[in-house]
Amino acid sequence: MASNSLSGDESGLRSRPIVIGEQSFPYYFGRDCITEIGAAIAALGADRLVFVTDDEVLSRYRRDIDRLAGSIPSLILSHPAGESMKTLTCLSSHLETALRAGITRRSVVVSFGGGVPGNLAGLMANLLFRGVRLVHVPTTTIAAMDSVLSLKQAINSGVGKNHLGTYYAPEAVFTDVEFFTTLPERELRSGLCEMAKNCLAIDPSALTGLREVIGNMTAPDSLLWLLDASIAAKSAVTRDDTYERGAGLVLEYGHTVGHAIEICDHRMRGAAGLPHGAAIALGMLVAAHISHARGWLSDDEMSVHYEIVTGLGVEPALPDSVRIDDVLAVVADDNKKGYLPPRPDAVPFVLLRALGRPECTGDLPLVPVAVREIRAALDVIAQPSASAPVVVG
Template identity: 80%
Template structure:
């Protein structure tokens, strides 16, 4: 009999609950715990596992992927690593392969990887037989601390990022922080920047602990990672508990994203995969947002300094990448996807701004306000001075 019992076979793992609207999703995590994860998956009683990963992970973790399946018939679907694989063509290939391999409604789709395999697996689980069970085993900090804490599942279209998607809840999430050992430093820090965003915009009470983690000079220490996971789950649940679709309180998660996402896109155009990582771009976007709030008289000098302290503590250069021009960033910002949440205004975009740390300014009940392109330009001009210390950049 297929079981959905989330807690069987999880002895030895820490557990928390992710609350997203009506959904409560168990999240288990620990160190060196693939055997426990395999036991928990087996306890769901699947007839087959469809493991979605990428080529890099399939090489690095072939043995762990085999252990995950533990005698359950399984197929492993893989693709070259990276964002360029989040396409309808790869999704369609994976669906066909899974169906030809004879999966049924009792099968489970397991993502083993970062946000890219995670999003592909999420869409597959939603589409196969109009919904089969989904289990995430995230292997990047972005996936473990951000993407699996959301029901959003999306791939890219030829027109733009995450344009084809849906909302779908996993049955459970299992993270083994040992899998982060092989994560390149830039990927590790990228996830921690999203975590820093949660502290600045949602849970400033966790900032002192984050400072201690940064000061320990070993972000990848298992105890640090386990704390960061717990703190991410608590922060995200606080705003998604009553907002399944992240269209109300959950919009605060977009802090730093309006400008950050634009910087990421512009640098990707300039330098391809060598461009600024997602989390670092969001961190620079948070500095821009902090300067705008400061100019409005909302954030204090100290609160802006805290932004700089955390962002630079995570190793992010508090400046626009040299390959990115401010005008280009502004052009992308003008097309931001939060348009439509507030009434349209010429020369302004909806933006998440903080009144104080952990307190977004609201309009119409949403954590969004209109910000003029002039205000954004002025803040970018401050940021555009590479390596300018906080004391001379208007703080």
């Protein structure tokens, strides 16, 4: 999986150049490398650092944040963890606080945490003085292997997830795989679900490596391999697609229904609801069932989906708390609508013709899928025992 663009530098940090359309930035990663990350942040010459984090991360990693800040005057903006942070209210409050604290165009916004503080920080950096520098320090697998490899920065509206956003590139991304070892297992597995998505939809050759690390997830070498493989897979489709409105839309595999399940479950169960990655894993099963019903994915390819999803510890079943009608109502508001000519009772969807081969409409890896097809696939995962295929290999 590793390509020859991976390099190490004198400090021991590995680096990969990330190119997204016309934007590019370096991604530095390693193990036990907080000192090196701090030195790299200091080299940006910021007059002030604005750390954006959440309360859980802050209580666990306050010392590391202080080490990253070093002697640079810093402001720490924190909020209780979770999606309630991705709101206009929180965004507005953080922006006002930063401005009142006297930040300038030379200040740098540093996201320190998961995808939630990362998205909020990205939007803040873009809005402050029409753009100040942004650095991501992702501490979850979802953030490190997925969200920071996208320029998309979004918060939620009262209507749906990620409806209010923009595209903004960081100066650099830095992470230490030791962060991932303190993640609750369900969060760690959640990030690996996004990696599984990349394997199934983009690069099935990485499935062998993924199977190997599923059994030994917290070993530093496994985490370094996963991070590197994720960076390579995601970069491969976003390189020529700044806005993820072309080939990069394949990254939405599993997301149309996955996001909807996540939203519905969180409405019912709050923080006890499915983690993001697990919801996306269920969304992939729904997409796979639709492809299978169309005669595209084979029985074996269907089984590979189940093997990987269950291997990652996700129960391949719709939670009892989630009603199919509610999921379909949210799906109707999916943020991919508009990419294809509108059709009554159909939504744009990423479906696979085969593993690693999305079906396209023109240049877009999207096809219209009838609501009745989605309902039929949801019915299958709502009654899993009757339908789960035999797992092969």
